[in-house]
Amino acid sequence: MTPDQIRFMQRHRIPARLYREEAALILGLKPHDLNIPAVRKLVPPLNWEKGAVKYWATVDLEAIWGDRKKLAQISCAICSHWKDFNNGSDDEMSLTE
Numbered sequence: 713m714t715p716d717q718i719r720f721m722q723r724h725r726i727p728a729r730l731y732r733e734e735a736a737l738i739l740g741l742k743p744h745d746l747n748i749p750a751v752r753k754l755v756p757p758l759n760w761e762k763g764a765v766k767y768w769a770t771v772d773l774e775a776i777w778g779d780r781k782k783l784a785q786i787s788c789a790i791c792s793h794w795k796d797f798n799n800g801s802d803d804e805m806s807l808t809e
Contacts, residue, residue: 726770729758735768738777739786748793749786 717737736743749755757766776782
């Protein structure tokens with residue numbers, strides 16, 4: 713973890729909406745991997761407007777964080793995506809910033 717990530721995680725109160733990097737950190741994901749479960753509606757952002765910065769709700773992330781089944785679905789989605797990608801059969805993800 714970077715010093716900024718450590719400081720973020722040590723905050724007494726986390727903001728209500730989080731950027732991609734912060735949301736990924738809460739779930740233990742890499743920021744670029746957050747798109748995969750987001751597009752599959754497993755971790756939906758607060759807004760879907762094309763070209764807009766995406767935000768995630770802390771309350772949603774905390775609920776996911778405590779749900780083992782949902783975390784397993786997210787992990788499987790990410791593994792499946794990268795397996796397909798490495799085999800050359802990946803489809804484009806449509807969540808853009």
